[in-house]
């Protein structure tokens with residue numbers, strides 16, 4: 001009699017805001033080995049943008065869950081995974097042999113790990129298959145010191161990927177690698193450029209069930225204050241704003257406004273995403289910034305209907321909507 005575990009493996013991809021999770025997922029979803037994978041993308045903020053930027057293969061189920069998976073979504077997560085399984089069983093969606101969950105940049109992956117085990121229905125049908133954490137090569141070292149979520153994501157990972165090696169120097173990379181080895185000596189660690197990691201990495205995660213509590217304790221030792229921080233609020237102390245640009249705005253006006261945000265409130269800005277159709281353009285432009293770095297602009301073929309109003313989404317700390325709007329519309 002076969003004793004093979006037939007449960008569907010669930011792999012988590014975490015990493016702080018803007019680290020490069022979607023870039024990695026996008027690359028992986030183009031690979032034939034993952035043609036039968038289902039994907040759950042968890043987005044933070046009032047308007048989801050990520051799922052418009054992820055390009056699955058035909059018929060691949062991609063689900064979206066807004067809100068933060070570790071704070072507000074544990075009940076809905078159970079329902080979603082349950083319903084996904086039943087839909088595949090009834091042939092309402094294509095069968096899937098793996099589930100990949102991309103968490104928000106602020107999520108505590110432990111919440112998801114424990115949710116999978118706590119629900120008897122899920123525990124019988126899905127097995128937790130490990131956590132991969134993407135760490136921003138450019139900002140990761142600072143984030144590990146200032147952002148408790150980033151620290152916990154790194155400490156719990158089975159594998160670590162350092163993104164954006166093209167944007168950092170050798171010393172910076174070495175310092176980050178050493179710091180990660182101190183935080184999580186058990187995890188494999190490699191660099192990844194524009195998400196081009198081997199799919200085989202997913203299969204190699206294989207978490208030892210006994211190691212997660214150890215990792216958790218190690219993390220608690222690294223940062224005793226994190227527990228307090230997490231309880232501090234549903235939003236991790238981060239506020240999200242969305243802002244609609246007037247249709248006559250061009251790129252130059254937007255760049256000038258972002259420059260003002262950077263000069264006046266650079267420290268407060270964690271992440272920016274947007275889809276904007278500038279005056280005179282037929283196609284929308286994707287805007288992505290992490291702290292002070294605005295990434296090269298890209299254009300989409302067409303604009304999804306619900307994002308047709310030129311919306312920018314900001315994730316900030318200690319910044320009011322009025323302060324932000326002032327940089328755009330009421331500046332002197």
Ligand SMILES: Nc1nc2c(ncn2[C@@H]2O[C@H](COP(=O)(O)OP(=O)(O)OP(=O)(O)O)[C@@H](O)[C@H]2O)c(=O)[nH]1
Nearest residue numbers: 017018019020021022023105163164193194288295
């Ligand atoms: N230069 C460079 N840019 C990268 C690399 N990896 C990702 N980026 C860029 O970094 C920006 C953020 O990447 P995403 O994949 O959206 O990051 P994310 O972790 O999904 O972001 P959140 O959903 O906000 O948490 C995008 O503009 C990417 O194109 C890399 O290796 N090199």
